[in-house]
Amino acid sequence: MSARRAFVVALELAAVAVVLSLVVGQVLGQPVLLAFVETGSMAPTMEPGDGFVAIPAQLAGPPEEGDVVTFRAEELHGGGLTTHRVVGETESGYVTRGDANPFTDQDGEEPPVKDAQIVAVAWAPGGDVLVVPHLGTAVLAVQGVLGTVQRNLASMLGTRALLGPTGLGYVFAGAMGLLYVLDLLRESGNVKEKDDAERARERSTGRSVDLYLVGFALILVVGATSAMVAPGGTQEYGVVSAEFDSERPTVIPMGESGTVPYPVGNGGFVPVIAYLEPASEGIEVDPGQARLARGERVNATVTLHAPPETGYYRRFLVEHRYLALLPPSVIDSLYRLHPWAPIAAIDALLGGGFYLLGRALVGGGRVRTRRRSRGGRSSLGRRLGGLLPGRR
Incomplete structure (x- = not known):
């Protein structure tokens, strides 16, 4: 890949990353x-x-x-x-x-x-x-278009899987796949017979396979990050330190404590590991960690302490969750290092693994076309066949 082409590819990937980060951040x-x-x-x-x-x-x-x-x-x-x-x-x-x-x-x-x-x-x-x-301003416009596309596709196909952050990843993946196929069809229909030198020159300006692999890997990483970040976050409890007893669990007599359940569920296909930790004074949680299989749901117990003075007090609990794609001991060690460390490691495993697998199956170089093979196969057929393992 020439320095100029590498620069263009880097700009394309940076633009995709910027748009995805802003839109996903809004979602x-x-x-x-x-x-x-x-x-x-x-x-x-x-x-x-x-x-x-x-x-x-x-x-x-x-x-x-x-x-x-x-x-x-x-x-x-x-x-x-x-x-x-x-x-x-x-x-x-x-x-x-x-x-x-x-x-x-x-x-x-x-x-x-x-x-x-x-x-x-x-x-x-x-x-x-x-x-x-x-x-x-540009991101809001993109977000509006994507939201409309998601709703229309979900209505057309009769599924809610295309809505929300995960659905956004599906839409991006489908769009990239469609663009790739259209690119194949366009090139196969437009390429004319050229001499060997011209064909060599055409191959050198073809579209890089790495660009597609990195694009799909980026979408996979965004989807995984959304699945880990979206269900977690900060939970706030408003505690009233009162002079009387109450049936409301957050209205607690002065100097005493009350408990409330905190549900932790996994609606995805991949097991997750969730960490719960206090983010302010006057709050405890047990257990502080839970491993959830697909569809599993557990309740943690949150203990809220009321100060000896009357008034309204805020208590905070933070949940971090991670896809269980690494050994629990590794995730635990990374979590103790920094709550974002397991996300970075899991994203690197998914994105890097997808890219390396794609390179192993497809190979590197350029996506290129020929108008007609000697045996009569179309250039599109030859190219799709050439992506199979062992075909060159």
């Missing part, structure tokens, strides 16, 4: 590499539709004053992801404010932001957020 409600703002509350730093590089909170560590963070708000805009700047810190959490707002979020009804609510920190090399103008 999951969790920024994946890139994110964007939809309102003008961060002007002039970021205008509506501007994008930024989103560093996961687990990798960025605790935010500092001046950092721009994306957090799961409780009251702002009806709840959901909000991107604002940290302007202070109290014993109850962080104080945040949009750059365009004259008052902090906590001057309104939004409680101080806990670490468990922060999902990403905007990358700010040199102290200024790296802004990608109008990136979000």
Whole structure:
């Protein structure tokens, strides 16, 4: 592969990765590499539709004053992801404010932001957020088109499997497969008889098999990551420390404790390993780990502690889950290293394994065509036959 062709392929893959990360991030409600703002509350730093590089909170560590963070708000805009700047810190959490707002979020009804609510920190090399103008505007348009395609295909085929994050992966995989077949048909119909030198030159400009393999591997990785990230996340419990007994499990007498069940299920085909851990004070969970077979469902017990003073208190629980494609001991060791380490290892296993298997079966080089073989087979037939093991 020439340096120029390698550069073009790298750009194509980067574009696919950017679109997938943004769209999947919107579907999951969790920024994946890139994110964007939809309102003008961060002007002039970021205008509506501007994008930024989103560093996961687990990798960025605790935010500092001046950092721009994306957090799961409780009251702002009806709840959901909000991107604002940290302007202070109290014993109850962080104080945040949009750059365009004259008052902090906590001057309104939004409680101080806990670490468990922060999902990403905007990358700010040199102290200024790296802004990608109008990136979000394009992503919303792509997301709208993909959502329409998913709904129409699901309705046409009578299945809900094409909806949601997993369905998005199916749509991408089907689209790439269709484009590959159309590319075969187009080239087989357009190639004319040329002399040997021209044919050699044509082969050198063919489309790289690696591009297709990497594209499909990327889709597989996105689907696997969605299956691990989407069902997990942070669970919030609002505890009322009261002077009286109540039948409600989250209304607890002062200084005492109550329990609530936390269901953990596996609706997929692959076994998963789930980790449950407290993300704030005043909460415990047992068991802290569960291995779930296909269709299995268990209940963990969450113990909530009420402070000795009356009031409303928030407690947080975080769930991390991983496809059981590695030995449990390996996943456990990686998890103790960092919660994202098992995801990276599993994605590398799936993506790298698919690519190596594809290279072993298909081989490398270029996808190329000939108009007619000596034996009368069409170029498309020869090419499809040439992809089988042992055929060259």
